[in-house]
Amino acid sequence: MRPGNSNYSDGPKRVAPPLNRPYQQIHRSPKDNYKSYRKEHSWKAITPAKKNSIPAAPYPSLPTKGQVLDEKNKIDSQIIEYQIDLSTLRQAPQTVGVVSHVESQPDSLGVVDVGGFIANMNLVDSVIAQNKNNAKLAAKEASVDANQRMMFSSHAPYAVQDLREHEDLLPLLFTSVFYTKMIEKEKEEALAEQYDTMRGIWNTQCDAVDTIAENPVFPWPEDMPESMTKTADDKVYMEFVADDTPMIINPAEKDVFKFNTDARLVNDPVSEHHVYKQRVKWSEEEKNIFLEQWCSHPKDFVKIASFLPDKSVKEVIEFYYLNKNLYDMKNLQAASKKRAGGRKKVASEGAIHK
Structure with missing residues (x-):
């Protein structure tokens, strides 16, 4: 209003x-x-904004009857193809879970039943043959000549590489080595003279000890030589040990002699252990045989394994400890004894009267 x-x-x-x-x-x-x-x-009149309208074609035309029929036939053929694919997909899952009859298969396929598993022996034989061939090639590469008694790896290539890299310093290097060798020779000569002198003193003392019985009076030395006892600390012994000189190795040579331990790395130990436990497959028939023999021969794994030709004693023991709580084997054994009737009763004819 x-x-x-x-x-x-x-x-x-x-x-x-x-x-x-x-x-x-x-x-x-x-x-x-x-x-x-x-x-x-x-009040002001509000006029709507003009829209850019697309003009119609000057001469519009419709497809011919033949073109429409061709398109219709193409669509009908596609529908038929889709129906065939759909029927094929509906029939495919029906074969899943159906037990295959290995006996009816031809021998050329190499399909056999191994412990409840269907395996292609041709494929298995090809894998074994390929592994043997790879083993022969690896042994051939690592084989040693009959005349060669031991393998030898030379460091000469790295030494040559070092000499080429330090060719400018070779004169100075040889001069330094020459003076070092000369000083070492002088020290060796001095040590030889010192050794000769001390050797003469040592021989004199040994002669005196050997002729102690001939000399009734043997003077006691004024200063007793110090000697380390057995209870000396390791720190005392380490004073007489030479220092370990560090060896300088070429970086390229150092990388060559490295040992790679990535091949022994386990990323997920839990899943790997689960796969290890599932490595031995037990069929339902084998499980029933184990439970039946367990009731008759509890913990007699050797005898139980004798009724399972495809399982070893170790695998039978492993199956028991992995599934004893699942099948409640303790109560299963008690129930089997109860069904057997417990103790056997002996019928008596009564007391004997005199």
Whole structure:
């Protein structure tokens, strides 16, 4: 409705003007207020924006009847192909889980039943032959000549490489080595003279000890030689041990003689152990035979294994300890004894009267 008068017909609602005018403009006559209101809020025609319309084709044409029939035939042929594929997929899962008859297969396929598993022996034989061939090639590469008694790896290539890299320093290097060898020779000569002198003193003392019986008076030495006792600390012994000289190796040579241990790394030990436990497969028939023989011969694994030709004693023991709680073998054994009747009763004819 229009503001201030209820006799007007309903129309679109207008927002009231903001009260930010002066006091004189607000307190005017209703007629003046209505005129100013109409002047400020005059209605304006809102024309819709023109849209860019796409013009039609000047000469529109429709496909011919033959083209429509060709498209229809193509779609029908695709539908038939899809129906054939769908029927094939519906029939495929029916063969899953069906026991195969190995006996009816021809011998040329090489399909046999091994302990409840269907295996292709042709494939197995090809894998074994390939492994033998690889083993022969590996042995041939690692074989040693009959005239060669031991294998020898030379460090000469690295030495030649070092000489080529330090060719400019060779004169200085040879000069240093020459003076070092000369000093070592002088020291060897001095040590030889010292050894000769001490050897003479040692021989004199040995002669005196050997002839002690001939000399009734043997003077006691004034200073006793110091000797280490057996209880000496390791630190004392280490003082007489020579230092271990570090060996300088070429970086390239050092990388060659490294040992790679990545082949023995196990990323997930838990899953690997689970796979190891599942390596031996037991069929339902073998499980039933084990449980039946367990009730008759508890913990006699050698005798139980004799009824299972495809399982060893070790595998039978492993199966028992992995599944004894699953099959509750303790109560199973007690139930078998109870069904047998427990103790045997002996019937008596009664007391003998004299």
